[in-house]
Amino acid sequence: MIDFSKLDKTIHEKGRLSIMTLLASRAEAWPFQDLKSELDMSDGNLITHLRTLSTAGYVDSIKITGDGRPQTQYSLTAPGRKAFLDYLAILEQILDLGK
Amino acid sequence: MIDFSKLDKTIHEKGRLSIMTLLASRAEAWPFQDLKSELDMSDGNLITHLRTLSTAGYVDSIKITGDGRPQTQYSLTAPGRKAFLDYLAILEQILDLGK
Numbered sequence: 001m002i003d004f005s006k007l008d009k010t011i012h013e014k015g016r017l018s019i020m021t022l023l024a025s026r027a028e029a030w031p032f033q034d035l036k037s038e039l040d041m042s043d044g045n046l047i048t049h050l051r052t053l054s055t056a057g058y059v060d061s062i063k064i065t066g067d068g069r070p071q072t073q074y075s076l077t078a079p080g081r082k083a084f085l086d087y088l089a090i091l092e093q094i095l096d097l098g099k
Numbered sequence: 100m101i102d103f104s105k106l107d108k109t110i111h112e113k114g115r116l117s118i119m120t121l122l123a124s125r126a127e128a129w130p131f132q133d134l135k136s137e138l139d140m141s142d143g144n145l146i147t148h149l150r151t152l153s154t155a156g157y158v159d160s161i162k163i164t165g166d167g168r169p170q171t172q173y174s175l176t177a178p179g180r181k182a183f184l185d186y187l188a189i190l191e192q193i194l195d196l197g198k
Binding site: 001002004005007009012014015017018020021022024025038039040084085088091092094095097098099 | 100190
């Protein structure tokens with residue numbers, strides 16, 4: 001039987017799940033504005049979720065300054081990628097059992 | 100890109116997700132006590148989640164009386180199974196994008 005207690009609540013919340021999925025979908029970091037437009041999320045929600053994920057050690061950010069406006073970019077940390085892969089493993093179990 | 104707005108919140112909540120997965124895992128209905136022991140959930144939580152899923156039209160219940168104590172059994176409705184399959188389809192998209 002699936003151990004649902006292992007389903008990481010930090011990741012499972014719908015907004016954070018969408019962010020983690022996007023960050024995991026490519027190696028390059030994601031600029032804040034790209035995340036915002038892709039996820040159709042308000043600045044406030046996105047900032048709150050990113051802060052929660054950073055506090056959990058799952059997401060890193062770096063500030064890019066240079067020509068034009070400074071930009072913050074986000075990417076998964078190694079523990080974040082591991083936590084997300086563990087999370088996906090449970091999704092696979094749900095799919096196996098549920099279909 | 101995945102449309103996370105389609106991720107059904109009634110199903111996505113962790114407790115209800117575990118119940119829907121169990122109910123979908125076999126054709127036969129699930130007695131309350133079996134759900135409770137399999138999911139390691141309190142009576143109160145399980146009753147609350149089952150009520151939410153019934154209100155949403157996703158779960159049906161029938162009371163079995165006969166020898167011994169009366170027993171309530173739960174199963175997915177047709178709309179419930181459809182909603183769960185739609186939910187699983189989004190999980191598959193997350194897996195495709197996230198791995």
